[in-house]
Amino acid sequence: xxxxxxxxxxxxxxxxxxxxxxxxxxxxxxxxxxxxxxxxxxxxxxxxxxxxxxxxxxxxxxxxxxxxxxxxxxxxxxxxxxxxxxxxxxxxxxxxxxxxxxxxxxxxxxxxxxxxxxxxxxxxxxxxxxxxxxxxxxxxxxxxxxxxxxxxxxxxxxxxxxxxxxxxxxxxxxxxxxxxxxxxxxxxxxxxxxxxxxxxxxxxxxxxxxxxxxxxxxxxxxxxxxxxxxxxxxxxxxxxxxxxxxxxxxxxxxxxxxxxxxxxxxxxxxxxxxxxxxxxxxxxxxxxxxxxxxxxxxxxxxxxxxxxxxxxxxxxxxxxxxxxxxxxxxxxxxxxxxxxxxxxxxxxxxxxxxxxxxxxxxxxxxxxxxxxxxxxxxxxxx
Amino acid sequence: xxxxxxxxxxxxxxxxxxxxxxxxxxxxxxxxxxxxxxxxxxxxxxxxxxxxxxxxxxxxxxxxxxxxxxxxxxxxxxxxxxxxxxxxxxxxxxxxxxxxxxxxxxxxxxxxxxxxxxxxxxxxxxxxx
Numbered sequence: 001x002x003x004x005x006x007x008x009x010x011x012x013x014x015x016x017x018x019x020x021x022x023x024x025x026x027x028x029x030x031x032x033x034x035x036x037x038x039x040x041x042x043x044x045x046x047x048x049x050x051x052x053x054x055x056x057x058x059x060x061x062x063x064x065x066x067x068x069x070x071x072x073x074x075x076x077x078x079x080x081x082x083x084x085x086x087x088x089x090x091x092x093x094x095x096x097x098x099x100x101x102x103x104x105x106x107x108x109x110x111x112x113x114x115x116x117x118x119x120x121x122x123x124x125x126x127x128x129x130x131x132x133x134x135x136x137x138x139x140x141x142x143x144x145x146x147x148x149x150x151x152x153x154x155x156x157x158x159x160x161x162x163x164x165x166x167x168x169x170x171x172x173x174x175x176x177x178x179x180x181x182x183x184x185x186x187x188x189x190x191x192x193x194x195x196x197x198x199x200x201x202x203x204x205x206x207x208x209x210x211x212x213x214x215x216x217x218x219x220x221x222x223x224x225x226x227x228x229x230x231x232x233x234x235x236x237x238x239x240x241x242x243x244x245x246x247x248x249x250x251x252x253x254x255x256x257x258x259x260x261x262x263x264x265x266x267x268x269x270x271x272x273x274x275x276x277x278x279x280x281x282x283x284x285x286x287x288x289x290x291x292x293x294x295x296x297x298x299x300x301x302x303x304x305x306x307x308x309x310x311x312x313x314x315x316x317x318x319x320x321x322x323x324x325x326x327x328x329x330x331x332x333x334x335x336x337x338x339x340x341x342x343x344x345x346x347x348x349x350x351x352x353x354x355x356x357x358x359x360x361x362x363x364x365x366x367x368x369x370x371x372x373x374x375x376x377x378x379x380x381x382x
Numbered sequence: 383x384x385x386x387x388x389x390x391x392x393x394x395x396x397x398x399x400x401x402x403x404x405x406x407x408x409x410x411x412x413x414x415x416x417x418x419x420x421x422x423x424x425x426x427x428x429x430x431x432x433x434x435x436x437x438x439x440x441x442x443x444x445x446x447x448x449x450x451x452x453x454x455x456x457x458x459x460x461x462x463x464x465x466x467x468x469x470x471x472x473x474x475x476x477x478x479x480x481x482x483x484x485x486x487x488x489x490x491x492x493x494x495x496x497x498x499x500x501x502x503x504x505x506x507x508x509x510x511x
Contacts, residue, residue, distance in 0.1 A: 126392035126402075127424035130505050131478045132454065137464045140452030148450070148489045193453045240422030240430040241473030244449055244466060369450075370476065 004261055007092035007103075008218030008227045009379065011040025011211030012337045014318075018175045018325060020205040021113045026057050026066050028108035028207045033067060036209035041221045042102060047211075049073035049100030051091055053083035054120070055109045055207075055328045063106075073100035079235070079373025080365025081275060081330035083107075084210070086375045088336060089231030091212040101214050108207025109328030116329065128370070135277060135329070136200060138369040140192035142246045143280040147194060149247055149295065154194055156298035157279040158185035161198050161322050163306035164276065168319025170348040175202045176323040199279040201321035201331065208333040210340075224344040225382035230262030237371030247295075249364055250374035251288035258376035259290075264358060266290045269378075271342045271353045272313055273335035275363040276320040282306075285362055286313075289376065308351040317342065317351035332363035336377070343381040357381045387459050391502030397427050400439055402503035410442040410495045410506050412471055423473035443470050444495035446508070453484050467493055467508050481509045 013035030020028060029052075037043060050071050056063035060076035073094045077086050084105050091103035109116070146152045162182055168174040180198060188197040218225055234253035238244060259265060266289060276282045283297035291313060292300040308314035318324045318338040321331040339359040341347045347356075359379045366372035394402050401424075404411045413425040417434035428435050451465025463479040465487070479487055481496060492511040497504035 123397075123426075124424055126394065126398065128476050130389045130500075131464050131476055132457070132462055133464060133476065134454065136456070137452040137454040140454075141450045141465060144452055144489065145450040189456075191454075191456050193455070195452075238474065238476070240420075240426070241424075241469075241475055242420060242422060242431065244468065244474035246450055246466075 002261055003089065003092035003096050003231060004229045005227055006096035006215070007212050008215060008225060009210060009336070009340050010213045010218045010221055010223060011036040011042065012340045013039055014208045014325065014334055014337045015108065015206040015327070016173045017206045018173070018204040019112050020110055025109050026063065028110070029056060029063060029106045030067055032108055032207045032209035033104055033106050036104070036211045040211040040223065042211060044068065046102045047104045049091060049094055049103035051075045051087035051103060051105040053107065053330065054078040055107055055330060073103070079375070081277065082332045082363030082365035082373050082375045083330065084332040084336060085361060085363045085377050086233050086373065088210065088212060088228060088377050089233060089375065092228050092231060095212065095214050101217060103212040104209065105212065106207065106209045107328060107330060107333040110205040111329050112203050112205045133367060133370060135367065136195060137192040138367040139278040139280055140195045141369040142284065143194050145246045146280065146284065150298065152283065152298040154186055154196070155182055156302050157199055157283060158182040159302045159304065160276065160279040160282045160306065161185050163304060163311065164316055164320045164322040166307045167317045167351050168323035170350045171319045171324050174319040174324040175204055176319070195278055195280065201277050201326040202323065203329065204325050204327050206325060206327035208327065208337050210333070210336055226340050226343045226379055227382055228377055229380050230258040230260070230378035231376065232256065232258035233373065233375045235371070235373050246369050247284070249284050249288050249368060250372060251285045251362060251364070251376065254374040254376040255289040255362070258378050262378040264378060268358055269313070269360045270356045271317070271339065271359040272315045273339045273359065273361040274315050275331050275335055276316055276322045277326070277331060277364070279322070281364060281368060282315070284368070285364065289360070289362060308353060314351070314353050317347050330365065332365065332375070335361050335363055339379055343379055389498055389500045389505050391500040392505065394503070398425055401425050405497055405504045405506060408497055410444045411439045412442045412469065412473055413437045414440045421472045423469070423475045440471070445470050446493060448487065448489055448491045448493055449474055450489055451479060451487050453487070463487055477506065477508050479509065480507045
């Protein structure tokens with residue numbers, strides 16, 4: 001049993017806003033759903049499966065009712081920013097088994113306008129909450145250990161931001177469009193050692209949506225055919241504090257099954273959307289997915305190797321979370337959307353990868369240095 | 383965090399009551415599984431490794447070394463250093479490093495537990511030896 005080739009990404013939509021004080025969060029979910037339906041050439045009545053994460057106000061039931069959906073499949077798996085990649089895999093499972101035929105996945109929210117809802121409280125609360133873990137310092141702890149063990153440098157991390165900025169200059173919707181240099185990153189204020197401000201992603205309002213459907217329905221539509229051919233998901237946490245190792249992520253477990261299912265290897269990938277909450281997030285995931293050896297991520301990303309047109313592995317050609325958009329502090333959705341643009345040939349001409357027929361999308365969610373989810377999806381153009 | 387920071391009191395529950403009773407006495411407890419022999423933190427009734435319910439409380443030496451850390455410089459309550467300590471008994475735990483020059487922290491540094499008061503049970507923190 002496999003999901004390989006069973007589900008097609010028929011519609012995509014990234015909300016153009018980066019600041020939406022005049023809209024409600026539920027409204028943003030509806031607007032991105034409408035946008036993705038229009039992109040696919042489908043209508044709301046066609047949707048029979050709905051997938052959302054913790055950003056949907058009131059949860060899946062309230063959100064589906066607000067949208068006016070009539071469903072036979074519902075999934076509200078939440079693993080932070082990679083939830084929407086996991087939803088993509090789950091949507092493919094539901095489509096492959098006939099439990100739905102047109103699945104909608106939405107993400108939206110307004111962290112730039114207002115505060116985010118508090119994180120869910122787990123059994124660890126008394127043993128962690130007092131210590132002030134934030135995304136910045138938790139990813140900072142990972143970077144600090146990676147530098148200690150492998151000699152990774154701030155200059156190498158900076159190249160990831162530099163590459164993202166080269167791509168963002170062509171994206172009219174990107175929040176940050178200025179091309180930056182390694183020196184710019186190193187001279188930006190230290191936020192949480194060893195991460196500088198420019199090692200961190202943007203904070204934006206907005207959202208995005210994807211429509212996933214069966215081959216038969218996808219072939220009846222007008223868009224180029226893009227399908228999912230491999231998916232993997234995994235979780236990692238301190239798990240009792242035994243053999244703590246913050247130098248790798250759950251991508252070491254989500255990647256291999258996705259590659260195996262797809263029947264491809266990292267060398268075959270033409271374009272990669274890699275979650276970039278921070279520069280260190282990208283570096284660790286590239287290693288964990290097998291694009292380079294563990295500990296060699298620094299040299300791999302240096303000297304523009306991630307820049308489309310010149311580097312060996314073009315990544316995040318929309319500018320990614322580092323420069324373009326990071327709606328709801330959750331970057332998984334925009335990663336899927338840019339990969340589909342690349343596979344359709346709809347990316348900006350300056351960053352479009354020639355003959356892009358195989359792409360990888362990988363995300364992480366939660367707190368990389370404490371507990372996090374991960375999902376790897378491999379997409380191909382038919 | 384500076385000395386004016388008020389730390390949150392632990393909520394507590396039946397599973398962790400012994401731990402918080404011990405911090406009042408200045409003791410750091412960990413749990414050890416008598417079935418598989420492994421120690422873990424934070425404490426669970428069932429071993430997170432072998433799932434046995436034969437877990438017992440054990441007093442930690444409170445000594446260990448810094449596995450990693452990050453000095454958070456942008457904070458409304460002032461800079462603070464978050465990190466993981468690997469205890470001599472094996473488990474690693476999340477904490478803050480206090481009562482020290484945070485600029486001098488380094489991976490591998492030897493540290494020991496200190497307790498800070500709250501409106502409830504005291505919380506464990508670590509400081510360089």
